[in-house]
Amino acid sequence: MKQLIKILFFLVLLIFIVHMNADDDIQKSPLLMPDVQPKVKETYLCTAFKMPRNASQYIVEFEPNASMHTAHHMMIFGCDLPGQIQADNSRLVWDCGQMGGQRSGYLRGPACSSGFQVIYAWAKDAPPLELPNEVGFKVGNSSGINYLVLQVHYADVDKFLNGGTDNSGIIISLLPGTTNKVTKPAGVYVLSTYGRIRAGEEEHFEAACTFNEPVVIHPFAFRTHTHSLGKVVSGYKIDKSGNWTLIGKRNPQDPQMFYPVEDKNLTIGYGDIMATRCTMYNFRDTDTYIGYSSDDEMCTYYIMYYINADRTLSKNICFTSGPPDYYWSTDSNINYVPWSIDISASSLED
Numbered sequence: 242m243k244q245l246i247k248i249l250f251f252l253v254l255l256i257f258i259v260h261m262n263a264d265d266d267i268q269k270s271p272l273l274m275p276d277v278q279p280k281v282k283e284t285y286l287c288t289a290f291k292m293p294r295n296a297s298q299y300i301v302e303f304e305p306n307a308s309m310h311t312a313h314h315m316m317i318f319g320c321d322l323p324g325q326i327q328a329d330n331s332r333l334v335w336d337c338g339q340m341g342g343q344r345s346g347y348l349r350g351p352a353c354s355s356g357f358q359v360i361y362a363w364a365k366d367a368p369p370l371e372l373p374n375e376v377g378f379k380v381g382n383s384s385g386i387n388y389l390v391l392q393v394h395y396a397d398v399d400k401f402l403n404g405g406t407d408n409s410g411i412i413i414s415l416l417p418g419t420t421n422k423v424t425k426p427a428g429v430y431v432l433s434t435y436g437r438i439r440a441g442e443e444e445h446f447e448a449a450c451t452f453n454e455p456v457v458i459h460p461f462a463f464r465t466h467t468h469s470l471g472k473v474v475s476g477y478k479i480d481k482s483g484n485w486t487l488i489g490k491r492n493p494q495d496p497q498m499f500y501p502v503e504d505k506n507l508t509i510g511y512g513d514i515m516a517t518r519c520t521m522y523n524f525r526d527t528d529t530y531i532g533y534s535s536d537d538e539m540c541t542y543y544i545m546y547y548i549n550a551d552r553t554l555s556k557n558i559c560f561t562s563g564p565p566d567y568y569w570s571t572d573s574n575i576n577y578v579p580w581s582i583d584i585s586a587s588s589l590e591d
Contacts, residue, residue, distance in 0.1 A: 267302075267414045267416060268298075268414070268415045268416075268417075269412055269413075269414055269415075270290075270412070270413050270414075270415055271306070271410060271411075271412045272290050272317065272389060272391045272410045272411050272412070272413060273306060273391070273408045273410030273412075274288060274334065274391065274393055274407055274408050274409055274410055275288065275332045275334065275408065276406040276407065276408055277334055277393075277406060277407050278401050278404075278405070279345065279395045279398045279401055280345070280346060280402065281344065281345045281346075281398065282395070282398050283338070283394075283396055283533070283534040284336065284338060284345045284347075284395045284398065285336065285337050285338030285392055285393070285394050285395075285533070286334055286335070286336060286337065286345075286347065286392070286393050286395065287324060287325075287334070287335055287336075287337035287350075287352050287391065287392045288333065288335075288391055289323035289325075289326065289333070289388045289389070289390045290388060290389045290390075290391070291387065291388055292380045292381035292382075292384075292386060292387055292388060292389060293381040293382065294381070294382065294387070296381060296382055296418050296419075297379055297381045297382035297384050297418030298379075298380055298381050298415045298416065298417060298418055299377030299378065299379055299380075299415065299416045299417075299418065299420065299423040300360070300372075300378040300380060300413050300414070300415055300427075301371070301372050301377045301414050301415070301416055302370065302371045302372065302414035303317075303361050303363075303369060303411050303413055303414075304369040304411065304412040304413075305363050305366075305367065305368075305369065305411055305412075306408070306409060306410050306411065306412055307363070307393075307409035307410065307411075308409075309364065309365050309366045311395070311400065311407055311409055312363075312394065312395065312407075312409045313394040313395065313396035313397075313535055314362065314363060314364035314365075314393075314394050314466070315362070315363045315364070315392065315393050315409065315410070316352075316359065316362050316391075316392040317359075317360040317362075317389055317391055317392075317413075318352045318353055318358065318359060318360060318390045318392065319356070319357075319358045319359075319360050319378075319380065319384075319386035319388075319389060319390075320352070320353035320354070320355065320356050320357060320358075320386065320388045320389075321353070321355040321356025321385060321387055322354045322355045322387065322388065323352070323353060323354065323388045323390050324350035324351040324352050324353055324390070325348055325350040333348075334347060335347050335348040335349065335350050336348065336349045336350075337349075337350060337351060337352045337390075337392055338394075338533055352392055353388075353390060356385055356387075358386070358428070358553075358557050359429045359431050359543065359557065359558075361429070362429075362464060362466065362497070362543055363411065363497070363498075364466065364496075364497035365494075365495070365497045366496055367497050367498030367499075368496070368498055370498065373461055373547075374422075375422065375423055375424045375425050376423065376425045376426075376427050376461070376547045377416060377425075377426065377427060378427045379418070379423075379426045379553075380415075381418070382418065389413075391410050391411065393407075393409050394533075395407075396534070396535040424549075425547040425548065425549060426547065426548055426551060426552065426553055427545065427546065427547050428458075428545075428546055428547075428548070428553035428554055429543055429545050429546075429557060430515065430543070430544040430546060430554065430557050430558075430559070431541060431542070431543055431544075431557060431558045431559065432448040432449075432450065432476070432515060432516075432517045432541070432542045432544075432559045432560075433539070433540060433542070433559070433560055434446045434448050434519070434531065434540045434560065434561050434562070434563035434564075434567070435561070435562050435563045436530070436531055436540075436562065436564040436565070436566070436567070437529065437531070437563075437564065438470065438521050438523045438528065438538065438564065439523065439528050440523055440525055440526050440527050440529075441523060441524070441525075441526070442522075442523055443520065443522045443523075444521050444523070444564050445519070445520055445521075445564065445568065445586075445587065446518065446519040446521060446531075446538075446563050446564060447516070447517065447518045447519075447561065447563070447564075447567065447568050447569045448516065448517050448542070448559055448560070448561040448563075449479075449514055449515065449516035449517070449561070449569060449572050449574065449575055450514065450515055450559035451512065451513070451514050452509055452510065452511060452512065452513045452514070452515060453512075453556075454554050454555065454556070455511055456510075456511075456548055456550060456552070456554070457508050457509070457510045457548070457549070458508065458510075458546040458554070459507070459508055459546055459547050459549070460488055460502050460507055460509065460544050460545070460546045461501065461502055461505070461545060462499035462500060462501055462502060462544075462545040463476055463488055463489040463491075463499065463500055463502055463542065463544055463545070464497060464498065464499045464500070464542075464543040465490075465491045465493045465497065465519075465541075465542060465543075466493060466497055466539055466540075466541040466542075466543070467519055467539055467540055468535055468536075468537065468538050468539055469494075470521040470522060470523055470524070470525075470529060470538050471492075471493035471494065471519055471520070471521050471538070471540070472492070472493075472521060472522055472587075473490060473491075473492060473493075473518075473519075473520040473586070473587050473588065473589055474490060474491055474492075474493050474517065474518070474520070474540070474542060475489075475490035475517065475518050475520075475585075475586040475587070476488040476489055476515065476517045476542045476544065477515070477516045477517070477582070477586070478507065478509055478513055478514070478515060478516075479513065479514040479515075479516055479575065480513050481512045483577060485516075485579060485582045486504065486507060487504075488502050488503065488504075488507065488544060489501075489503050490586070490589070491589075492589055493519070499543070499545055509546075514574060515544065515559065516569060516575070517540075518569070518586045518587065519540035519542075520586070520587040521538065521540070531563060540563070
């Protein structure tokens with residue numbers, strides 16, 4: 242009898258262990274384009290993936306399934322509702338670019354029709370991204386992210402004109418919302434500019450926004466994005482005393498992955514300012530403007546963060562008008578730009 246009880250005890254223990262491990266098993270979910278065939282250069286295509294309504298999940302890893310020779314860049318957005326949806330079409334693809342004059346042959350619409358936020362970005366053959374221990378992007382259920390939308394920018398479409406198709410995208414790794422392995426919800430804060438750079442000149446595209454949320458965020462990774470004119474992209478925290486701390490800087494012509502921040506103990510709280518600069522040199526004989534095509538420019542800085550609370554930020558985007566209308570030196574919230582910062586923000590030497 243005692244032997245039978247022991248056997249039953251170990252069977253129950255084994256079932257419990259298997260059940261616990263099953264709850265924390267990582268699920269791979271491919272977010273891929275369904276063999277699309279863009280025929281117009283500079284096309285942006287989107288497709289949506291519905292998240293579970295009854296239970297939340299955490300994204301803990303992003304694995305690119307793409308080549309820079311096909312996809313100029315890719316984004317994953319979290320949406321309350323996607324820009325297009327059809328009940329009878331589970332893999333609808335639509336044109337989610339901003340180039341109103343082009344005729345891509347696809348339905349048109351924004352990436353999200355409501356609840357827009359950036360989750361992930363990729364370009365220039367960046368490698369996979371695994372989030373730190375205990376950190377994950379919460380999706381589904383009550384997270385506010387009912388859909389993940391994959392956006393792929395096809396700058397060059399020559400390979401598709403003779404019948405080729407594409408399934409570029411991102412494979413995400415998910416843990417169930419009941420897991421105890423994720424305790425810190427992640428988010429992405431984006432700083433970007435408009436503006437122009439004159440032919441043959443160097444220019445600074447700068448942005449700065451005051452952090453006005455009643456929480457503390459912990460930046461752990463940053464990503465830079467420009468097109469071909471970008472030389473250096475830098476990001477800083479300016480605290481309430483006017484002290485500048487480097488978040489991270491990079492040559493945007495390197496693989497555009499998320500890189501670790503300079504100071505792993507860095508925090509950003511209420512009243513602090515986040516400031517970024519893209520240093521560009523226009524080697525062309527015409528002015529270049531911020532825009533969506535690969536012949537235009539972009540200046541975007543992504544800060545990936547976590548919060549020690551079950552929430553993310555209510556505002557995740559900061560825009561400025563850029564040059565010639567906006568610079569750090571013209572921002573009334575920035576009292577002083579130290580000479581050393583002004584020099585180092587445009588240099589990769591230190």
